[in-house]
Amino acid sequence: MTCFVSHTTVDCTDAYALSEWWKGLLGYVDIPDDPNEPGHEECMIQRPDGGHRLLFLEVPEAKAGKNRxxxxxxxxxxxxxxxxxxxxxxxxxxxxxxxxxxxxxxxxxxxxxxxxxxxxxxxxxxxxxxxxxx
CATH class of the missing domain: 3.30.720 (Signal recognition particle alu RNA binding heterodimer, srp9/1)
Structure with a gap:
């Protein structure tokens, strides 16, 4: 049996602000029935057709070094x-x-x-x- 990619996760310090920025860049939207709000530590957005999803997850560390x-x-x-x-x-x-x-x-x-x-x-x-x- 194989796996599939559920979503792509981005570590960040402000999940709401970064999810809003990426929504503007990609034209993504909030998940129906699960809107993102300021202060949320996890914010998921998706393509309007329900396709690819991005999850922004707050972590205590700042980004260090090049993305892998x-x-x-x-x-x-x-x-x-x-x-x-x-x-x-x-x-x-x-x-x-x-x-x-x-x-x-x-x-x-x-x-x-x-x-x-x-x-x-x-x-x-x-x-x-x-x-x-x-």
Whole structure:
């Protein structure tokens, strides 16, 4: 028998604030009948279609060092560069820029959420299909 991924958990110091930030970034929503509220130590959000879930769990330690696991995000409505600019405008910080690392049209940018958890923004599927450089 095999397992399946129930949800992805993110350790943090303020579960509510970080879940709200990620809801804005991903367009996720609260779990029906289980809304998140300030002061909750565990806050779960999910895709609007009920798909992937993220659980934000308060822990006493601050983030230390590089993430060993991170999310790779692919824009649905914008280009990679537009998505990066939008995320930075929401309060993400840029950690590293790997655009063009394997030649024109390749690469990604590593960003961090307000608590320092890293994630990558890739090119959109339309950019990949078009072979768009950048």
């Amino acid at each position: 696991l991170h999310l790779d995000l692919r824009p649905q409505e914008r280009t990679r560069d537009e998505e990066i600019a939008w995320a930075l405008g929401m309060g993400a910080t840029q950690v590293a820029d790997h655009r063009g690392i394997y030649g024109p049209g390749s690469g990604w940018v590593i960003l961090a959420d307000p608590e320092g958890n890293e994630f990558c923004i890739l090119r959109s599927e339309a950019e990949v299909a078009a072979g768009t450089a950048g």
